[in-house]
Amino acid sequence: MNVPALLRRWWPALVLVVLVLLPYSALPLPGLLDGPIGSPGSLQLLALCLVFGALATGYDLLLGRTGLLSFGHALYFAAGTYATGLLLTQAGLNFWLAAALGLLAGLALAALLGSVSLRMTGIGFAMVTLAFAQAGSILVQRDPGGVTGGEEGLAATGLPASLVGIQHTANLYWIALAYLVVTLAAVQWAVRSPIGRVWEGIRENERRVEVLGLRPYGFKLVAFVLAGALAALGGVVYLLLTGGATPQTTTSDFTLSLLVMVVLGGSGTRWGPLVGGVLYTWAEHRLASLAGSGTIAGLPSVLRVPLSQPLFLLGVLFVIIVYALPGGVAGLPARLRIRAVSRGAQA
Amino acid sequence: MSTVVLLGVTGLGLGALYFLVASGLSLIFGLMDVLNFAHGALLSVGAYATWWAASHSFGFPLALLFGTAVGTLAAVALELGLIRPLYRRPREQVLATVGVGLAVPALLSAIWGADARTFPVPAALAGTFTLLGASVPVNRLVLIGAALVVLLALRLFLGRTRHGLVVRAGVEDRAMVTALGIDVRRAFTLVFAIGGAAAALAGGLAGLYFGSVDPTQGSALLIFGFVVVVMGGLGSVGGAAVACVVVGLVQQFANYYSTAGLGDLSVVVMLAVLLLVRPSGLTGRLA
Amino acid sequence: MTSPLLGVRDLRVVVGGRHILHGVDLDVVAAGVTALLGRNGAGKTTTVRGILGLVPRSGSVRYDGDETVALTTHQIVRRGIGYVPEDRGVFAALTVAENLRLAERDPDPAYGLVHELFPELKQRARQAAGTLSGGQQQMVAIGRALLNRGNRLIIADEPTKGLAPRVVTEVAVALERAAQAVPILLVEQNLALVRRLADHCVVLADGRTAHAGPAADLLADAEKSRTLLGVGRRADVPKDLVGPESGGDH
Numbered sequence: 001m002n003v004p005a006l007l008r009r010w011w012p013a014l015v016l017v018v019l020v021l022l023p024y025s026a027l028p029l030p031g032l033l034d035g036p037i038g039s040p041g042s043l044q045l046l047a048l049c050l051v052f053g054a055l056a057t058g059y060d061l062l063l064g065r066t067g068l069l070s071f072g073h074a075l076y077f078a079a080g081t082y083a084t085g086l087l088l089t090q091a092g093l094n095f096w097l098a099a100a101l102g103l104l105a106g107l108a109l110a111a112l113l114g115s116v117s118l119r120m121t122g123i124g125f126a127m128v129t130l131a132f133a134q135a136g137s138i139l140v141q142r143d144p145g146g147v148t149g150g151e152e153g154l155a156a157t158g159l160p161a162s163l164v165g166i167q168h169t170a171n172l173y174w175i176a177l178a179y180l181v182v183t184l185a186a187v188q189w190a191v192r193s194p195i196g197r198v199w200e201g202i203r204e205n206e207r208r209v210e211v212l213g214l215r216p217y218g219f220k221l222v223a224f225v226l227a228g229a230l231a232a233l234g235g236v237v238y239l240l241l242t243g244g245a246t247p248q249t250t251t252s253d254f255t256l257s258l259l260v261m262v263v264l265g266g267s268g269t270r271w272g273p274l275v276g277g278v279l280y281t282w283a284e285h286r287l288a289s290l291a292g293s294g295t296i297a298g299l300p301s302v303l304r305v306p307l308s309q310p311l312f313l314l315g316v317l318f319v320i321i322v323y324a325l326p327g328g329v330a331g332l333p334a335r336l337r338i339r340a341v342s343r344g345a346q347a
Numbered sequence: 348m349s350t351v352v353l354l355g356v357t358g359l360g361l362g363a364l365y366f367l368v369a370s371g372l373s374l375i376f377g378l379m380d381v382l383n384f385a386h387g388a389l390l391s392v393g394a395y396a397t398w399w400a401a402s403h404s405f406g407f408p409l410a411l412l413f414g415t416a417v418g419t420l421a422a423v424a425l426e427l428g429l430i431r432p433l434y435r436r437p438r439e440q441v442l443a444t445v446g447v448g449l450a451v452p453a454l455l456s457a458i459w460g461a462d463a464r465t466f467p468v469p470a471a472l473a474g475t476f477t478l479l480g481a482s483v484p485v486n487r488l489v490l491i492g493a494a495l496v497v498l499l500a501l502r503l504f505l506g507r508t509r510h511g512l513v514v515r516a517g518v519e520d521r522a523m524v525t526a527l528g529i530d531v532r533r534a535f536t537l538v539f540a541i542g543g544a545a546a547a548l549a550g551g552l553a554g555l556y557f558g559s560v561d562p563t564q565g566s567a568l569l570i571f572g573f574v575v576v577v578m579g580g581l582g583s584v585g586g587a588a589v590a591c592v593v594v595g596l597v598q599q600f601a602n603y604y605s606t607a608g609l610g611d612l613s614v615v616v617m618l619a620v621l622l623l624v625r626p627s628g629l630t631g632r633l634a
Numbered sequence: 635m636t637s638p639l640l641g642v643r644d645l646r647v648v649v650g651g652r653h654i655l656h657g658v659d660l661d662v663v664a665a666g667v668t669a670l671l672g673r674n675g676a677g678k679t680t681t682v683r684g685i686l687g688l689v690p691r692s693g694s695v696r697y698d699g700d701e702t703v704a705l706t707t708h709q710i711v712r713r714g715i716g717y718v719p720e721d722r723g724v725f726a727a728l729t730v731a732e733n734l735r736l737a738e739r740d741p742d743p744a745y746g747l748v749h750e751l752f753p754e755l756k757q758r759a760r761q762a763a764g765t766l767s768g769g770q771q772q773m774v775a776i777g778r779a780l781l782n783r784g785n786r787l788i789i790a791d792e793p794t795k796g797l798a799p800r801v802v803t804e805v806a807v808a809l810e811r812a813a814q815a816v817p818i819l820l821v822e823q824n825l826a827l828v829r830r831l832a833d834h835c836v837v838l839a840d841g842r843t844a845h846a847g848p849a850a851d852l853l854a855d856a857e858k859s860r861t862l863l864g865v866g867r868r869a870d871v872p873k874d875l876v877g878p879e880s881g882g883d884h
């Protein structure tokens with residue numbers, strides 16, 4: 001085999017090796033990152049990018065692979081974060097036990113609520129998942145018994161010493177990377193399994209699956225629970241990364257941002273959601289620091305006011321992508337190729 | 348007893364807001380299969396426009412009219428500019444409304460700040476009146492009255508006008524409506540205008556009810572609007588009317604008689620139970 | 635030879651990646667009934683829907699001299715077409731009167747004619763169309779197409795499908811009356827009805843035009859009608875109206 005062919009087959013492994021080694025790099029990326037790659041600040045941002053890339057990949061299991069438009073994915077992510085956080089702060093459990101139980105809690109919640117919401121199809125399903133997630137969000141923000149910390153959020157206690165503090169950011173980064181690998185592997189494996197082919201059938205035409213004598217409900221529930229469990233796992237990693245839980249992760253806006261990531265990157269593709277999640281997270285952070293910087297303060301108010309709101313820019317960007325780039329970033333190479341070919345044909 | 352009366356009227360007032368949001372959502376969804384995530388944004392546009400006009404000494408009725416008009420125009424612009432070009436691509440239409448739903452509140456808070464702005468409540472609507480021994484804020488009545496007027500107007504529109512006939516037929520079978528030589532896209536713009544007007548009116552009245560406006564009000568109310576729409580049966584205005592009364596009352600009473608927040612939860616639990624028993628909602632219309 | 639009222643050339647339809655029509659040609663002349671025949675699944679309904687723009691299509695559809703393939707459904711219909719769809723397409727939640735009112739396009743709708751042909755519709759004006767019997771629903775569907783005097787073509791897709799013999803007769807009488815004033819493109823499996831009404835016929839097979847010519851010639855030729863329509867051994871189709879006679883089956 002020649003080198004390009006090897007590269008084509010093994011580039012993900014190569015990228016993984018590079019990602020694993022990043023904390024040892026002192027390379028500065030001005031404009032992209034504030035400090036050198038290996039600095040705690042940069043690693044923290046990179047880790048967040050990886051977590052959201054993975055989260056978007058898991059969410060696309062529903063949206064792009066099974067055709068389920070869920071507006072309640074934040075709930076399962078937050079379930080992982082808050083359940084683990086509460087087990088740490090309230091029950092004083094060992095972290096690894098708390099994390100395992102947190103994951104289990106997210107999984108159980110997804111199984112319970114999924115079995116109810118999937119009684120609806122299409123947009124009705126979207127609305128019901130949204131309503132459930134909203135209930136969770138209200139619950140967290142109203143702070144029953146003073147355990148969730150309400151608007152303030154929850155600071156985790158009793159984390160292992162090797163996972164706390166600025167000098168251990170690299171460890172957190174590697175955990176985020178591991179979570180990404182787990183998610184990618186789980187999604188890829190599931191999509192290629194016989195169940196995955198049924199999901200594809202459901203996405204294309206649910207009726208036809210029924211005609212084949214299969215009940216889509218059970219298959220959709222499997223997708224829902226798997227995606228929910230992956231999100232809960234992401235919630236646990238997020239708890240480590242940020243040292244606690246914030247109510248922002250329970251809101252419908254959080255789910256919508258996942259949706260934006262997936263559509264941005266390219267729904268239903270292997271790498272698209274990951275790319276979208278990384279790009280979105282990075283852009284949001286850069287825009288936020290840009291908004292706080294002096295560069296923007298000097299602009300006339302017509303420009304300054306909208307630019308000071310990352311969500312505004314992301315919302316507008318999203319609409320533009322829906323129009324101009326239906327396949328997302330992942331569809332871009334193919335589109336360019338087609339254009340190049342048709343231009344070549346004209347010439 | 349007086350507490351029950353107060354809670355009842357307040358619950359109905361809240362239900363009235365939900366109805367104003369849900370009726371438009373339901374019509375838009377029924378006719379176009381578009382779940383309008385920008386509906387909360389339309390509500391916020393109406394709320395800020397009403398607030399702006401009221402703070403510039405327009406007088407409350409005129410300010411409300413202004414806010415409703417601005418919301419209506421925004422809804423029409425949304426339909427013509429963003430929704431129509433994506434005709435026959437319902438999923439992309441929903442995504443476009445998601446983008447608008449994110450961008451508009453962000454823009455509002457960029458212009459007027461993320462914090463709540465006090466709504467200048469006119470003296471005539473600031474007081475209370477006595478009903479069966481309870482002193483009830485007047486604004487509750489305004490809300491209920493407005494919702495009833497809108498309900499009546501919608502019923503007349505749907506039942507008595509040709510456009511209403513087209514909308515009802517389109518909810519059933521859009522393609523067949525066009526096959527009778529009717530341009531159903533005009534009905535799309537129309538339901539967006541109606542939905543936008545009702546949502547913007549809800550925004551102005553929400554300012555009155557809460558005493559303030561803030562950029563997140565829209566999305567908070569939108570979610571209960573969704574709950575009402577699902578409960579009432581997608582596409583059914585009558586179903587939405589029944590469901591909003593139930594939701595408003597349950598929420599108020601549960602919030603009062605248990606810890607705060609439980610009312611909101613019980614609404615969602617009620618939705619879950621209803622879906623388990625009757626997946627098609629109260630009116631039995633299929634999703 | 636005068637140009638036809640409706641001229642379809644090389645009509646192609648792809649639905650969901652499946653090629654359903656591969657090139658249908660058909661003419662509807664400005665008078666009488668043209669029957670569109672073919673076995674189940676031959677593409678008759680799809681042809682009609684293609685003509686009306688209800689499915690994405692390519693090729694050429696000239697109506698009254700104008701190309702309509704770029705127009706939307708309502709624009710095409712407004713040029714004067716009455717359409718009776720295969721599944722009747724009545725609005726179940728609307729009353730009979732509302733169903734008819736929705737179809738009104740002319741200032742002076744022909745309620746007299748509709749009520750004369752189908753007196754039941756007058757009696758049941760306030761009944762929800764969804765609660766009507768199948769035959770009554772078909773009357774609503776045909777009534778909608780006959781209501782506009784401005785219609786210069788009526789397209790009826792199997793208007794007698796699944797109806798009892800008495801109602802088939804009623805529908806046949808209505809179509810016969812209508813055909814005196816307006817040309818009709820009739821999709822029909824009931825060959826007795828075709829024999830009684832149709833002047834011309836076009837036969838589709840596997841999404842293509844397989845035959846076109848005078849209806850009487852085809853029906854008289856036992857061999858041909860068997861190969862084209864899959865009609866059974868009974869070459870001589872009964873002349874009186876009987877229940878629906880299905881062309882071949884799948």
Ligand SMILES: Nc1ncnc2c1ncn2[C@@H]1O[C@H](COP(=O)(O)OP(=O)(O)OP(=O)(O)O)[C@@H](O)[C@H]1O
Pocket residue numbers: 649650652654672673674675676677678679680681720
């Ligand atoms: N929306 C669709 N998706 C997939 N296949 C379709 C669709 N519509 C039609 N077809 C297929 O196209 C073929 C032609 O269908 P069509 O309804 O036009 O036949 P027809 O001649 O009207 O049949 P019948 O006599 O049974 O009414 C059939 O094989 C049908 O299965």
Ligand SMILES: [Mg+2]
Pocket residue numbers: 678679680720791
């Ligand atoms: Mg047919």
